[in-house]
Amino acid sequence: MNSLVYLWLFLKASLFSTGGTGNLPSLHDDLIVRHWATNREFAESLTIGQISPGPSGLWVISLGYLTNGLTGSLLAVVAIVLPPLLAILVQRIYERIQHHPSVEGFMSGLALSVCGIFIVILSILLKSNGLSIKSLAVAGIAIGFAATKKIPIPAILALAAIAGIGLELA
Amino acid sequence: MTNDPDRAAKVGSIQFKKPTLLIQFVVWSKLGLLSFGGGTATLSLIRRAVVDETGWIEPNEFTRNWALVLMVPGINLLGLTTLIGKKVGGAAGVFVALSGLLLPSVAITILLTALYTKVQHSRYVVAALSGVIPATVGVGLVTGWQIAQPVLTKCLKRGTVPLSVALVLFIGSALIELLVHWPVVAILLLSGALGALTQFAGPPNIGREEP
8 A cells, every 4th residue: 555645536526526525436436446445434533433422524534544544544634634724725716706607607517527527326325234124224213314414423323323233143 | 821811902903923933832732622522512612712812813814714714625624734734834734733633532433443343343343333323423414414404595595597406416426336336436426527517506695604
């Protein structure tokens, strides 16, 4: 595993996306093909990212640790810190072109595309984790709980953990 | 620092009094430690700290910055932190803001992951994860929908053609990813280019997504 390539893949994923999990599609693409990460590791790191504090998007640090140890997690930190610095540049440019509708069109197109791809990848993660009536039911209930926006996400995951233990070991 | 009664007067009349780097660091690292519960909760906490409690930034400017960082690559909250850090303390302000916000949360994320690798083969952890992973997928699907939904709603209001373009970009990207498997960045850039070309989303609407 070449550290420079590894850093570039994380950085690229972050540079060509926006939001905390927008980098998932690109990273999934690159790391799975190279066998540097498994679907399982993606699912695990997304889960840990949901539990840990701070801005959403720290899941890649967990992915870095699972796939490349402490080095991997530190490279992931570098990769997520650099792109947001472009905010300073964007602020300058934006002051000049903010009224052009193409800017809005570009950003909206990007957002829709990320979401479309995102849904496909989440389905792949669910499938690779073992598709069953139980897992589909848990996913469905989690969708219902999350859609209310009232139940904290760590609470949803804690309930799912209890359900998992109950369904598998009872 | 907090609830300084003279703040309004200071900001309004004389010069905005710049807080020391140490104070900036303390404020940001408190935010990094307290912000359990993901993005939205963190955004509200940051707003309360930098607008209401310290008065480092005016409410309008905060909202404008937030709309702006939605267009910046990477994690939006880090872009916002960068802009506020710069406003308050220049380049050094950016550095203390990002490191203050990230040091505690990154350390906890790494510790959690390390802890997980120690126990991942325990049958209880395996069983728990068999529930948690599908739930994470479910929660992720809702998040994905919440990002797409405002764009789709806006296009629905604008008419049939903008809505059709939006649906083609949304569903088309999913189908290409599923069936053809182009590089993801190519799909994203193509969608962005088509969006810019068709101008389907209409004029910008600064201040949407007001936290």
